[in-house]
Structures are given as C-alpha cells and as structure tokens.
Amino acid sequence: MNPVAEMKSITKSFGNNHVLKEVDFTLMPGSIHALLGENGTGKTTLMNILGNIIPKDSGSIELFGEVYDEKEVKNQVAFIHQELSLINDLTVFENLFLGRELKKGVFLDKKAMREETEKYIQMLDVDLNANQLVGTLNPALKQITEILRAVMQEAKIIIMDEPTSSLTDVEINHVFNVIRNLKESGVSIIFISHKLNEVLTICDSYTIMRDGHVVATGEVTDDLTEAHLSSHMVGKDLSTDIIYKERPIGEMILELEDLTKERQFKNVDMTLKKGEIIGVTGLLGDGRSELFMSVVGANSPFKGTVKVNGQAVKIKNTTQAMKNNITYVPKNRKENGIISDLSIKENMILPIMNSLDQYGILNSKAIQEHNQRYINELFIKVSDTKNLITSLSGGNQQKVVLAKALGSQPEIVILDNPTQGVDVGAKLEIYSLIMKLAAEGISFIILSSEYPELYNLCDRVYVMFHGEVKHEFRREDLNEEDIMLIATGGSVHG
Numbered sequence: 001m002n003p004v005a006e007m008k009s010i011t012k013s014f015g016n017n018h019v020l021k022e023v024d025f026t027l028m029p030g031s032i033h034a035l036l037g038e039n040g041t042g043k044t045t046l047m048n049i050l051g052n053i054i055p056k057d058s059g060s061i062e063l064f065g066e067v068y069d070e071k072e073v074k075n076q077v078a079f080i081h082q083e084l085s086l087i088n089d090l091t092v093f094e095n096l097f098l099g100r101e102l103k104k105g106v107f108l109d110k111k112a113m114r115e116e117t118e119k120y121i122q123m124l125d126v127d128l129n130a131n132q133l134v135g136t137l138n139p140a141l142k143q144i145t146e147i148l149r150a151v152m153q154e155a156k157i158i159i160m161d162e163p164t165s166s167l168t169d170v171e172i173n174h175v176f177n178v179i180r181n182l183k184e185s186g187v188s189i190i191f192i193s194h195k196l197n198e199v200l201t202i203c204d205s206y207t208i209m210r211d212g213h214v215v216a217t218g219e220v221t222d223d224l225t226e227a228h229l230s231s232h233m234v235g236k237d238l239s240t241d242i243i244y245k246e247r248p249i250g251e252m253i254l255e256l257e258d259l260t261k262e263r264q265f266k267n268v269d270m271t272l273k274k275g276e277i278i279g280v281t282g283l284l285g286d287g288r289s290e291l292f293m294s295v296v297g298a299n300s301p302f303k304g305t306v307k308v309n310g311q312a313v314k315i316k317n318t319t320q321a322m323k324n325n326i327t328y329v330p331k332n333r334k335e336n337g338i339i340s341d342l343s344i345k346e347n348m349i350l351p352i353m354n355s356l357d358q359y360g361i362l363n364s365k366a367i368q369e370h371n372q373r374y375i376n377e378l379f380i381k382v383s384d385t386k387n388l389i390t391s392l393s394g395g396n397q398q399k400v401v402l403a404k405a406l407g408s409q410p411e412i413v414i415l416d417n418p419t420q421g422v423d424v425g426a427k428l429e430i431y432s433l434i435m436k437l438a439a440e441g442i443s444f445i446i447l448s449s450e451y452p453e454l455y456n457l458c459d460r461v462y463v464m465f466h467g468e469v470k471h472e473f474r475r476e477d478l479n480e481e482d483i484m485l486i487a488t489g490g491s492v493h494g
C-alpha cells in the first residue's frame with residue numbers, strides 16, 4: 001500500500017524560533033494516525049503545512065503519490081481546528097454550505113442543500129437535524145457538524161486537532177463512532193491529542209514529536225502503553241507519584257445553599273474551606289458549568305444563597321466576583337478565556353491592571369516580574385511576550401489563561417476543565433502548582449470529567465446528575481467506577 005501523504009525533511013521557523021527541524025511524516029490510507037508531543041512542539045504547524053494553511057521553509061510533500069499541488073490540496077485535506085469555526089446563528093445545513101451555497105438561478109436552493117446534508121447525516125449515522133440552529137447543539141454535535149463539513153467537501157484526509165478536548169465521555173463515544181464510520185469509508189484521519197488513553201482506543205498508528213523532531217513512530221499494538229508514549233513525548237519517564245498532599249484545611253470560606261435555576265440545576269448545597277480543593281464532576285447535562293457561572297454572576301438569575309466567609313453575597317457579574325476574591329476560569333478558551341487581539345503580556349496582566357498601575361503609569365518592572373514568575377512556574381513556552389496570544393500553541397494559551405487567574409491572587413479559584421489541551425507532563429506541573437497554592441491557603445473548585453485530575457487534586461468530590469448533587473465522595477472513598485455509576489444516574493451505598 002502506498003501512503004496517502006508523505007512529508008519529508010520539513011523545516012519551518014517563525015523568526016528565530018526553529019519550530020520544525022527536518023520532520024518526516026507518513027500517513028497510510030484508511031488509517032487513524034495519532035500525532036503526539038508536548039505543547040508547542042510543532043504538531044499544529046506541521047499540519048498547517050500539510051493543509052496548505054502556511055508555507056514550509058523547505059522539504060517535500062507528496063499527496064496520493066503525486067507532487068503536492070497547492071490548488072488541489074483544498075479539496076483533498078480538511079483541517080478541523082481545536083477552536084471550531086461554526087456560526088451559531090446559522091442552521092446545520094447553512095453552516096455546511098457556507099461559502100459554497102447551492103443556487104437555483106439567483107436564489108439559494110435551500111431544499112437541495114438540506115437534502116444533500118441529510119444524505120451525509122445518514123451516511124455517517126449521526127443523530128443530527130439539518131435544520132437545527134448550531135448554537136443549540138451540544139459540543140459533540142458541533143464537532144460532528146465540523147466533521148460533516150470536511151466529509152462533504154470530499155476530503156480524503158481529515159486532520160482533527162484535539163477533537164475531544166471539550167467533550168464528556170458519552171460525547172466522546174459519539175464522536176469516535178463517527179470517526180470509525182469515516183475510516184470505513186476510506187478516509188484517512190490524523191488525530192492530534194494529549195489524551196493517550198484515547199489514542200490507544202481509536203488509533204492504528206502514531207508519530208511522536210519532541211522539540212521539532214520526530215522521536216518515534218509505529219503501530220498501535222495491544223502491548224503499547226500510555227507510559228511508553230509519554231516517555232517518548234517528554235524524553236524521560238513521567239513520575240507516577242500522586243501529587244495530592246495532606247495539608248491543614250481552614251475555616252469555611254464558601255457555602256452554596258439550595259441553589260436552583262430552572263432546567264439547569266436544583267437544590268444544590270456545597271461547601272468549600274480555606275485551602276481545600278473540591279472537585280465537581282458528572283456527564284453531559286450535569287449542570288456543573290451553569291451552576292458555577294451563576295455563582296460568579298455570569299448566569300443570573302437563580303434562587304438560593306451564596307455565602308462568602310459566612311456572609312450572604314449577591315454577585316451580579318465577574319467583576320463583583322473578583323471583589324469577593326473569587327476568580328473563575330471558564331471552559332471554552334477561545335470564546336471565554338483569551339482576548340485574541342492582545343499580546344501574551346497584555347492577556348496575562350489584564351486582571352491585575354489595577355494593582356500594577358502606580359500613579360497612572362504601568363510599572364513595567366512589576367509587569368515583567370509578574371509575567372516571568374508565571375512563565376517559569378507553568379513552563380509556558382514563549383519566545384516573546386509582545387507577540388499576539390494567538391501565536392502561542394493551544395496548550396500554552398491555556399497556561400496563560402491559568403496564569404491570568406492565579407495572578408490576581410484570589411482566595412477562591414474556580415477552574416472549569418483547567419487542563420484542556422495541556423500535555424501530560426505540563427498537567428502534572430499545573431497540578432503541583434495548584435497543590436502548592438492550596439497549601440498556602442487558596443481554595444479551589446475543579447470542574448472536570450477526568451478522573452486522574454480529580455484523584456491528583458481533590459479533598460472531596462461532588463458528583464452531579466441532571467443538575468442535582470447526587471453524592472459527595474471523601475478522598476478516601478474516591479473511585480472511578482462509583483463516580484461513573486452515579487454520574488449515569490445510579491447509586492452507591494455509604
């Protein structure tokens with residue numbers, strides 16, 4: 001069998017930043033190929049070159065045995081980015097035909113576009129309505145709509161950049177089924193991911209990059225392990241020590257009493273003490289994100305009482321939340337976490353502008369010190385903080401979002417899906433930092449679907465189902481099977 005894509009000795013630099021150094025990459029037909037590596041190692045850059053989004057500096061590419069043709073590639077290769085590019089106010093079929101609308105005379109032929117969409121929906125066996133507004137779809141169906149768009153343009157190679165990073169387990173299965181159907185139909189898929197368990201589940205082969213080089217490539221076999229993959233990614237064996245540390249827990253700092261918002265969450269009671277780390281988990285529709293958006297004033301109105309340090313507070317927006325020393329990091333980085341038009345430096349200092357502003361002039365030394373501290377503590381890979389935040393790799397953007405939150409020195413930090421897109425090694429660094437800050441007295445609420453994340457960090461974990469708290473686990477009772485049972489509507493004793 002001949003490869004469908006063959007990249008040889010690809011190099012690429014951005015200024016002095018030599019991102020790709022003689023990279024070889026081969027994709028076989030009808031396969032799902034994982035592309036792995038630490039944050040900022042050049043995975044997206046390599047794929048941007050394959051998809052003709054940016055030019056290479058040197059090297060050669062063959063597609064389907066032919067020399068790479070920049071005009072043809074648009075129809076052959078589709079790239080689904082981490083941040084989806086759908087328009088919420090349009091329907092599914094309108095999104096799918098955006099920029100290539102079918103027409104009857106001068107009018108749009110909506111009937112034909114709808115029918116064509118239905119045909120592909122059936123082909124991929126997905127539960128999607130062509131007429132539905134994209135804004136009303138859950139994250140998995142949005143991801144699937146993007147996949148449909150790629151399939152409808154008859155792409156033979158589809159690159160998926162962390163397609164599951166904001167999905168829950170059930171949604172991931174849904175997207176995986178679609179990916180498997182695609183593979184059956186002969187499409188080759190490149191699967192960029194930091195979730196090594198998913199790579200072992202769905203991929204046939206893998207390539208691992210480190211510092212702009214390929215360090216390993218091979219088949220996914222039964223004896224391949226996550227530890228094997230991650231040791232190649234970081235160049236050493238990752239510590240398997242548990243990061244969690246026993247530490248003194250202080251007074252009550254936050255109480256949620258009987259919080260209710262129609263169709264979102266119901267009768268929620270939760271507590272958090274000084275220096276404590278609690279987890280909140282569940283599956284799609286559990287209401288945890290809506291609950292904490294309400295707590296910080298971003299999802300009003302709701303019923304019930306929020307108490308900070310024993311005092312009932314009415315928080316109407318996130319600025320008031322910050323005045324109550326609560327910082328909140330929402331889950332979707334592009335829509336909520338970063339300001340794309342600002343530099344890395346500006347993004348990092350936004351929440352602390354007031355404290356840095358002396359006599360109306362920004363103290364550049366203080367800014368420099370502040371930023372350098374977080375760049376060091378979170379290992380943010382950055383060549384110049386004056387560059388736009390969007391020039392950073394996805395995982396490094398996420399670290400800037402965390403730096404922004406922690407830099408405001410809050411008493412309570414609420415993190416929704418905090419390590420989205422972050423590589424396995426950097427995750428451990430972030431957990432260690434959170435543990436260190438908790439030992440210094442900062443309290444954390446971690447909203448997460450990842451059991452290892454909850455296990456590494458949390459003193460207690462609340463499990464929600466359909467907007468209600470169904471169980472509270474003490475650390476000593478935590479286990480993944482019971483959490484899953486409750487998250488799917490079952491119950492455990494005790």
Ligand SMILES: Nc1ncnc2c1ncn2[C@@H]1O[C@H](COP(=O)(O)OP(=O)(O)OP(=O)(O)O)[C@@H](O)[C@H]1O
Pocket residue numbers: 014017019037038039040041042043044045046381382391392393394395396421423
């Ligand atoms: N347009 C750009 N301008 C300047 N530097 C860039 C640009 N695009 C990427 N880079 C740099 O290239 C390097 C590789 O980034 P890339 O996005 O390819 O990494 P990645 O392996 O996909 O990381 P992640 O896992 O975090 O998504 C980073 O140092 C990044 O800052």
